[in-house]
Amino acid sequence: MKDAMKNDCTKWHDPLVDAVLTGTVSAGLQAHLSACAVCTEQFLAFQARRERLDAMLPLVAQGAEPSPDFRARVLAAAEASSQAKRTPPWLAWGLAGGTALLVAALITSFALRSRTSPPVPQAELATAQKLAQWRAPSDIFLETPGRELLRSTPKLGVSYLPVATKTDKEKRP
Amino acid sequence: MDNLMARSDAEERSAGFAARVAENQRRVFHIAYGVLGNWADAEEVAQEAFLHAYRKFPSLREAEKFRAWVNRIAFRLALNRQRGIRRRLVRDDTWHAAGPGDTVDGSTHAEQCVLLDRLRNEIEGLPEKLRRVLQLSIVEDMDASDVALVLDIPAGTVRSRLHAARKLLLEAMK
Numbered sequence: 001m002k003d004a005m006k007n008d009c010t011k012w013h014d015p016l017v018d019a020v021l022t023g024t025v026s027a028g029l030q031a032h033l034s035a036c037a038v039c040t041e042q043f044l045a046f047q048a049r050r051e052r053l054d055a056m057l058p059l060v061a062q063g064a065e066p067s068p069d070f071r072a073r074v075l076a077a078a079e080a081s082s083q084a085k086r087t088p089p090w091l092a093w094g095l096a097g098g099t100a101l102l103v104a105a106l107i108t109s110f111a112l113r114s115r116t117s118p119p120v121p122q123a124e125l126a127t128a129q130k131l132a133q134w135r136a137p138s139d140i141f142l143e144t145p146g147r148e149l150l151r152s153t154p155k156l157g158v159s160y161l162p163v164a165t166k167t168d169k170e171k172r173p
Numbered sequence: 174m175d176n177l178m179a180r181s182d183a184e185e186r187s188a189g190f191a192a193r194v195a196e197n198q199r200r201v202f203h204i205a206y207g208v209l210g211n212w213a214d215a216e217e218v219a220q221e222a223f224l225h226a227y228r229k230f231p232s233l234r235e236a237e238k239f240r241a242w243v244n245r246i247a248f249r250l251a252l253n254r255q256r257g258i259r260r261r262l263v264r265d266d267t268w269h270a271a272g273p274g275d276t277v278d279g280s281t282h283a284e285q286c287v288l289l290d291r292l293r294n295e296i297e298g299l300p301e302k303l304r305r306v307l308q309l310s311i312v313e314d315m316d317a318s319d320v321a322l323v324l325d326i327p328a329g330t331v332r333s334r335l336h337a338a339r340k341l342l343l344e345a346m347k
Contacts, residue, residue, distance in 0.1 A: 017340055017343060017344065018336075018340070020343065021336060021339055021340060021343065022336075046343060049343055049346055049347070050343060052288075052346070053292075053339070053342060053343060053346060056285075056288060056289060056292050057292070057307075057311045058311055058313065059285075059289055060207055060210070060289065060292060060293060060296065060308075060311055061203045061204070061206055061207030061308070061311045061312045061313075062203050062206075062311075062312070062313055063206070063289065064202075064206050064212045064215065065199070065202070066198055066199065066202040066215075066216060066219065067216065070198055070202070070216065070219070070220070071191070071194050071195060071198055073220065074194050074198070074219075074220050074223045074224070075187070075190070075191055075194065077220060077224055078187075078190060078223070078224060078227040079187070081224060081227065081228070082183070082227070
């Protein structure tokens with residue numbers, strides 16, 4: 001008799017849990033519950049558990065709230081992203097490339113200028129030569145009598161006598 | 174003239190988007206929080222979802238379209254993040270969850286925290302199909318049709334999976 005009752009209770013377990021969840025008790029289950037104290041107790045326990053579950057489940061998702069400034073942060077981020085988008089990428093890249101070319105050109109020109117001196121115009125060159133050759137009229141007073149002599153003084157190893165010298169071969173008989 | 178028109182268009186877009194954020198922010202945050210169980214991660218995911226929505230805003234001006242789209246993107250982003258941080262098991266305590274102005278009874282609250290932690294673990298242990306439905310269904314303001322739109326399944330399937338999930342939880346939470 002007890003085994004038969006236990007088998008009957010096992011059979012009613014699933015409908016019992018369904019009834020707790022849906023809140024609808026079928027006539028068959030109702031009849032069993034009125035006859036079975038164990039299942040009635042289980043039914044009540046499941047009901048209490050369900051109430052607790054219903055209270056707890058929303059907390060899993062709603063246990064926290066977004067911060068008060070959440071909306072402002074989202075809008076600021078959206079605005080920032082749209083501003084970044086307003087500058088087309090080709091324009092950004094073009095500007096960056098142009099700047100790089102300009103900098104490279106400046107660096108190259110400075111490097112070349114420092115290596116090679118600039119060409120001097122012919123007119124300036126002629127003027128400079130004239131200035132270098134120019135002698136003041138008073139320079140004549142600085143001339144000394146010995147200067148002319150020094151000019152004609154033979155250099156080392158050069159004879160100033162108009163005598164032909166013989167070489168060693170010519171001296172030998 | 175063109176400049177003026179462009180500016181007014183941008184302003185209109187900003188105003189429309191701000192209104193949509195206000196309507197949806199709590200739900201979107203809760204969707205992310207339900208999956209991640211971590212306040213900071215949930216905020217980041219919610220913000221990211223809205224930024225995605227902003228980029229698509231010209232095609233999402235209708236309130237219903239926006240709502241469905243942002244729900245779905247928030248859920249997907251949260252799942253992606255969860256995969257990335259699954260190894261990080263630290264979850265926020267509900268002490269953090271309670272607002273700064275709330276007063277709580279210490280012992281009751283601690284007991285509730287333990288239960289909540291257990292419940293989260295049980296949810297994590299559910300089969301994926303049931304878990305996804307449950308995670309979305311527990312969000313306030315999400316009915317079966319909303320969940321169905323996010324998961325791309327019929328609303329009837331959502332109801333049957335939700336029932337199955339609750340049944341498993343009821344058995345598990347002794």
